[in-house]
Amino acid sequence: MSLSATVWLLLAALYFLLPLVATFLFSLRRVQTNACCSLAAYGFVVHNGDFWHTLRVSGVLALEVIAISLVLFVPTIYWVHLKLPRLRPVIAFLALVPFVVPPIVLVVGILKVYKGSPVWFYDRPNGILAATYVILAFPYMFFSLDAGFRAIDVHTLTEASQSLGASWPVTLVRVILPNIRAAALAGSFLALAIVMGEFTIANLAQFHTFPIFLQYVNETQPYGAAALTLISFGITWAAMLSLLFIGRKRGGNLQLAGAR
Amino acid sequence: MSGRRRLPLAWIATVPFFAYTVAFLFLPAGSVITGAFKSNSRGGGWTFSNVTTLFHEPYRHAYIVSIEVSAITAALGAVLGFAVAYAMIRDNTPRIFRGVITTFSGVAANFGGIPLAFAFIATIGPLGIVTVFLRNHGGYELNQHLPLFTQNGVEFVYLYFQIPLAILVIAPAIDGLKREWREAASNLGASSWQYWRHVGIPVLLPSMLGMFILLFGNAFAAYATAYALTTGVVPLIPILIGAYYQGNVLDNPHLAQAMAFGMFVVLAAMMVAYIPLQRRAQRWAK
């Protein structure tokens, strides 16, 4: 491994891991003495019914948001890169709007606009909350996918695929998608992280998701909060590793660019 | 480029996308734009006063600080993120690093708020493990050079989610740097620096510009971490918006909406600057 790579990775490891180590050391303290050592904080988290319930809710929500985002954004961005390059800056601009609308404003607006909607949409997190999270994930999805599409030669791939007789859907799924795998995965990771971390909107819409549970513990249970931070970090990381694994299995063959 | 005649049909494919954004973004967000110009007084009606208030203190200062923090962390995040991403992708690095770092980045990119603030307080705060270690082993007072509860401290902590975000976005673009170009360049006698200056960076520039915008927006909208660290002593616009819209003390939703409108203007200005820059950068890439 080259020297500069080693140095950079080492510095990064230091910056990113030390705070987690500090959190871990704090999570081992006893309530009675504020000193080492006890696993009570972890016991508190693992035996908490709320923890498992909200984790399940958020997990399902995350998969749903990723699926909707990919289905909505990948074809659109592909199409824009292929046929409508003038539209790209417009969409890039739209992608910044979610940053500007404070979550509180977004949720109040959405609750107002969709008040008359059917119960399965309005009263369930898998309806209105998922729809909103797709919008939140939009900037991250867009810029990731955009970078990915730039890195490949969309026109050549499409023409080649079509000249071999493939239809549009086949081209998209079996030729384009494997080539933007890294970008799609990156966008999916970010969407997953958003769902596991978004608090304000879920809170105001009165849904009981994992970040709500996280925030509550953060504000009330000192040692439990530290334990929970690390546990949720670990769980999200494991979820991403499994996404990575799934992605790798599907698209292992047709890599025409960036062979890593 | 495919014939002009096909454009009308081609647009149809983007309809689902636009329909979705209108339904779930514009309709709800429209109230921000219109609300910014509504009056708080009993009669209702329209007014510019909310927006003109923004040019006075403390809002002006809050915008300046917000923009500073966002720009600095976006720039640093981009550069450092690129360095780490390149380090993990390049030839001699074992492949496992990429998977580990990419997934870790996915988690870290959304790690924020109280847990992140607390993690850093526990590391480099007044009683943090690093602070105490340096104090006991050499009498070095870390907080004198890196005080956590200041703007610089907030920026230092923000990098924890900015750098991973940069890594995730720039890595696919780095993949696009074909190995053959590097080989060709070195065959022609170019040094590493020359390769980057004439080939690498120009190719990556459009994506890096996009990444900068994303990082900027990401930091601009963030506030939970800064609030946990400084409760608004380092003034940021989203904190003020929260104070006026959902706190326990102040209550002025239209002013809050005006502030959000101001954020919108700032980001719009960035996009306006981004488009010509990106077009220029694109020329080099093709």
Added chain:
Amino acid sequence: MEDYEAQEIEFWAKLEEEGMSRSSMLRRSAAAAFGLTVMGSSATALAATRANLAGPPATMTKAGLADLVKAAKKEGHLNTIALPPDWANYGEMMSTFQKKYGIKISNANPNGSSAEENQAVQSLKGDSRAPDAVDDGPAFAISGTAQGLFAKYKNEYFNTIPRAMKDTRGYWVGDYWGAISIGYNANLVKTPPKTWKDLLKSDYHGQVALNGSPLTSGSAVAGVFGAAIANGGSLNDVGPGIDFFAKLKSSGNFIPVQSTPQTVASGQTPISIDWDYLNLGYTKQYPGANWKTTIPADGVYGSYYCQAINASAPHPYAARLWQEFMYSDQGQIIWLKGFTHPARFQDLSKRKVIPKALLAALPSAAIYAKIAFANSGQQTKAKTLIASQWPSKVGS
């Protein structure tokens, strides 16, 4: 408190349309009976509330209690909001209520703010998840009443609640009050601070924290009030309080980090200016922090929170029973156990029903006798001053 009442009537006369469809209103006859069905002009709305439509009662007596309990049990469910279990002993309040009546409580957003509570009442109107009752800061109780969010209800003990702590028409009642206090970690703080002026001493470098910013946190605003009283200001002028914190910051004693159970337990905020009931609670919760509490005698400031019932509550009878329970002697003593002074404190102590041990657990009554509450006019004035001066004087 006359000034706000005048404001009230005016606002009340101009109810805002909430955009709820007529059919969904009629479906909720119980709520419709409760008067805030904005069916059109404000005049008809006012008339509707005055008419005695069948439905949940607007006043309660001992005799009517049995019927209320029956109706509430039939509803079987109660939605509360923003009630942290370890704040004012709400945890015990909720579990006792659930056990006594068999009514399940869903508590949403435990650490929510008053603004979020009122927002939830509005946003979720007509939804079964809407909160049935809220625990608001006084400013939000008043503004919520003006927006027509709450129902009129005078519980059985309404007359024993001090006039200064309730809306005489019955839209909200004060539930408990507390004073701003100085909590400190006796392991890390060698000389205990006793007064506001003490906090400026150099012994406390890098140790003093507030529970949030006075722009968003009621507790921090109370801190500014208390500091103002101690430094030559008054309820009408909190400028000296803001200057005090500016001095505290420039001397390096003040750390801007928000004090939370986490920072208290870990020792990162050795001194925390916060409500007495929170600081007193920390002593038992975090023995490792050796936490002690003082009420600074040079500036004793207090505030109370208010109970109000959602006008379109999904479970209106359960909501009223909840209020009855909290204001009964049993409920008031539960609040007292949480180190707060419940609204009927004077009444309870006159009848000598307070256990001696509980009285002993609270700081001396002599200090509390000095307490000052700001009325809504003074609060608004203070907040405006804070909003304009705090960022520049205490900010960076």
